[in-house]
Amino acid sequence: MNGGRRVVITGCGVVSSLGNTPEELYSRLVAGESAVRIMTEWGTGQAAAPVDLPESEVRSIPRSKRRFMGRVAILSALAGRKAAESAGLSEEEVHSERTGCVVGSTIGSTTEMESSFRTLLVGAGIADMSPMAFFKCASHTTAFNMASLLDIAGAVYSPSAACASGLQAAGIGMAMISSGIQDVVLCGGADEVSPLVSGCFELMEAHASAEGQPPDRIARPFERGRNGLVCGEGAGILVLEEYEHARARGARILAEIYSYSSCRCPGSVSQSDSSSILRCMRDVYRQVDFTPAETDYISAHATSTRQGDKAEADALRSVFGESVPVSSLKGHLGHTLAASGTLEIIAVLEMMKHGMLIPTRNLEEVDPECGGLDHVREPRPCRIRRVLKNCFAFGGINSAMLFGDVNE
Amino acid sequence: MTREEIVEAVNTAFEEMEIPREELTPEKEFFKDLGLDSLDMVDLMISLQRKFGVQLRQNEEIKKVRTLNDIYDFFVKLDAQRNAGDGSAK
Numbered sequence: 476m477n478g479g480r481r482v483v484i485t486g487c488g489v490v491s492s493l494g495n496t497p498e499e500l501y502s503r504l505v506a507g508e509s510a511v512r513i514m515t516e517w518g519t520g521q522a523a524a525p526v527d528l529p530e531s532e533v534r535s536i537p538r539s540k541r542r543f544m545g546r547v548a549i550l551s552a553l554a555g556r557k558a559a560e561s562a563g564l565s566e567e568e569v570h571s572e573r574t575g576c577v578v579g580s581t582i583g584s585t586t587e588m589e590s591s592f593r594t595l596l597v598g599a600g601i602a603d604m605s606p607m608a609f610f611k612c613a614s615h616t617t618a619f620n621m622a623s624l625l626d627i628a629g630a631v632y633s634p635s636a637a638c639a640s641g642l643q644a645a646g647i648g649m650a651m652i653s654s655g656i657q658d659v660v661l662c663g664g665a666d667e668v669s670p671l672v673s674g675c676f677e678l679m680e681a682h683a684s685a686e687g688q689p690p691d692r693i694a695r696p697f698e699r700g701r702n703g704l705v706c707g708e709g710a711g712i713l714v715l716e717e718y719e720h721a722r723a724r725g726a727r728i729l730a731e732i733y734s735y736s737s738c739r740c741p742g743s744v745s746q747s748d749s750s751s752i753l754r755c756m757r758d759v760y761r762q763v764d765f766t767p768a769e770t771d772y773i774s775a776h777a778t779s780t781r782q783g784d785k786a787e788a789d790a791l792r793s794v795f796g797e798s799v800p801v802s803s804l805k806g807h808l809g810h811t812l813a814a815s816g817t818l819e820i821i822a823v824l825e826m827m828k829h830g831m832l833i834p835t836r837n838l839e840e841v842d843p844e845c846g847g848l849d850h851v852r853e854p855r856p857c858r859i860r861r862v863l864k865n866c867f868a869f870g871g872i873n874s875a876m877l878f879g880d881v882n883e
Numbered sequence: 884m885t886r887e888e889i890v891e892a893v894n895t896a897f898e899e900m901e902i903p904r905e906e907l908t909p910e911k912e913f914f915k916d917l918g919l920d921s922l923d924m925v926d927l928m929i930s931l932q933r934k935f936g937v938q939l940r941q942n943e944e945i946k947k948v949r950t951l952n953d954i955y956d957f958f959v960k961l962d963a964q965r966n967a968g969d970g971s972a973k
Contacts, residue, residue, distance in 0.1 A: 538900070538901045539918070542922075542923070542926075602929075602932070602938055602940050603929055603932065603933070604929075605925070605926050605929060606922050606925050606926070607922065607926065
């Protein structure tokens with residue numbers, strides 16, 4: 476549809492606060508679970524949705540590789556390994572120079588940064604610091620560590636665009652395959668929760684107050700009473716593959732990616748605006764041969780902030796009205812930042828398989844400013860063939876992707 | 884500290900690098916036998932600094948160690964110097 480080689484999704488791997496397989500993630504989402512809890516260990520009173528990662532799973536990464544990884548890289552590497560297994564790629568295919576990886580995070584491991592600065596500034600100083608700190612805190616820690624674990628020989632890129640990183644990674648991976656640079660690209664995003672990031676969001680008044688709310692009610696996308704986002708953590712990695720390459724090896728094709736677009740929000744680096752979101756969404760439809768009304772589902776960015784949800788709802792209303800179902804998964808998972816784009820696509824792939832739309836959690840009363848849309852408010856059976864995924868990021872970055880059934 | 888206490892403290896540092904205790908025999912060389920590399924050695928020195936309360940970065944003697952026994956001997960000698968009131972290794 477974009478004039479280049481066709482790109483399909485042939486595998487996915489997830490590490491999330493609601494399960495470490497796509498199946499478990501789906502079943503817990505459709506059951507309406509929330510992973511949000513008060514982070515008592517932070518001592519800040521803030522809520523987040525952390526991943527419960529078994530030590531045995533962490534230790535499944537050999538120490539020789541793991542020593543370079545902070546938490547965010549471990550999340551990414553584990554999801555990447557699951558994705559490669561899910562795609563049924565042989566070792567030879569994974570190690571081929573025709574296979575690359577594009578994975579991003581908002582920032583390197585914040586846990587390791589805090590620990591390093593404590594040693595440097597408060598503790599014994601540089602003599603007591605580990606050289607591994609560089610590898611754990613580097614901006615491309617998710618990408619090179621995942622590539623190292625899987626022994627990937629192709630191109631390695633690491634887009635860092637906060638909450639759009641994962642979807643940007645998939646967009647870049649798509650372009651690399653479409654243009655013939657690679658045949659297979661493992662793409663996605665990861666982030667770990669930390670008081671540093673949640674604290675900054677609170678200072679910007681983007682983070683929800685946990686006061687007086689049960690933790691599982693704090694994140695409420697599109698809801699009248701919403702007062703901010705809650706950070707989540709996790710990793711979502713997709714295996715993108717050139718269509719004929721996938722067919723030739725008899726791969727199971729989960730979906731085709733039709734188009735991707737990214738553009739800047741010119742007005743502000745901290746507030747999204749509906750006109751640039753609209754521009755981004757129109758551009759993904761410009762590249763395909765179906766209309767917005769022929770979309771079956773919109774996986775919204777909607778993080779539960781006052782301003783961001785309204786801006787997205789305004790843009791969606793002007794394109795879709797009430798013709799296409801919309802929901803956000805941030806009420807269940809919190810906002811998994813760089814992971815959100817691809818992690819939520821993995822949830823949507825499961826929705827497609829099960830023919831079921833997962834509703835927006837905690838959406839009791841739709842904010843009139845977010846109205847005029849077909850909000851999914853309870854699990855809804857649906858034949859899902861075409862999906863729009865939105866992601867918007869601090870820094871004024873919009874991104875959108877269309878994917879769905881393979882066009883035979 | 885007795886030699887046994889020193890051996891125990893050093894072996895614990897190696898165990899923290901996930902090397903099983905049964906592999907920690909005195910003749911083992913770090914790079915050849917235990918699979919460590921230069922970056923591991925920096926982390927190991929940091930761990931030993933903390934355990935023994937010394938600074939090792941500028942120490943020329945520690946750079947010569949090759950086997951576990953070399954490290955045991957290094958800290959036995961260091962401990963003896965400390966007990967003798969000679970803080971030159973610090």
